[in-house]
Amino acid sequence: QVQLQQSGTELVKPASSVKISCKASGYTFTSNYMHWIRQQPGNGLEWIGWIYPGNGNTRYNQKFDGKTTLTADKSSSTAYMQLSSLTSEDSAVYFCVRGGLPGFDYWGQGVMVTVSS
């Protein structure tokens, strides 16, 4: 069965960076895009970008360009998202989501990132 297991809650200081993970199982990791989604408290969903683990290609929402770096480790079937120069605006829940067809059918449980001094 397909599973996306994300890392745990993060409490981080302003101006710092954080790297969250998403370990995939139950399907061919390298053959499906992995998308990342942000949900700020009480708000809707925003698409951050995707990575294709097979070749490492990425595509970012310009809004998050420079803030976010997506990477993937084929050997461990794990996707990563690094957020840098954190501010309170980056406090949110971050989801990884499998792409492909039909796509967006399997989601991680979400990682809550809280930026606070």
Next chain:
Amino acid sequence: DIQMTQSPSSLPASLGDRVIITCRASQDIGDYLRWFQQKPGRSPRLMIYGAINQAAGAPSRFSGSRSGPDYSLTISSLESEDMADYYCLQSKESPFTFGSGTKLEIK
């Protein structure tokens, strides 16, 4: 960027009602439209993809349709477990964009 205008933002409804949620795309997105259900504290769940196709495990009372730039999610007979937030997503063009969401609640 393609704007997805979702309505209504809030929808009070009674059990057994037929409810319709709509998203209008600012540009042609073909059938690159998905619908999601999200309950509090949970990850979103795919309900409809390709505008009209039911996702695996989605109850048959959920259906999707399209008329030009307007996409609709219909719940034929509302059940208590359907109370949730609903979002549309276009994936025709980057950046992918979500609608602003509809909160479906008991009247």
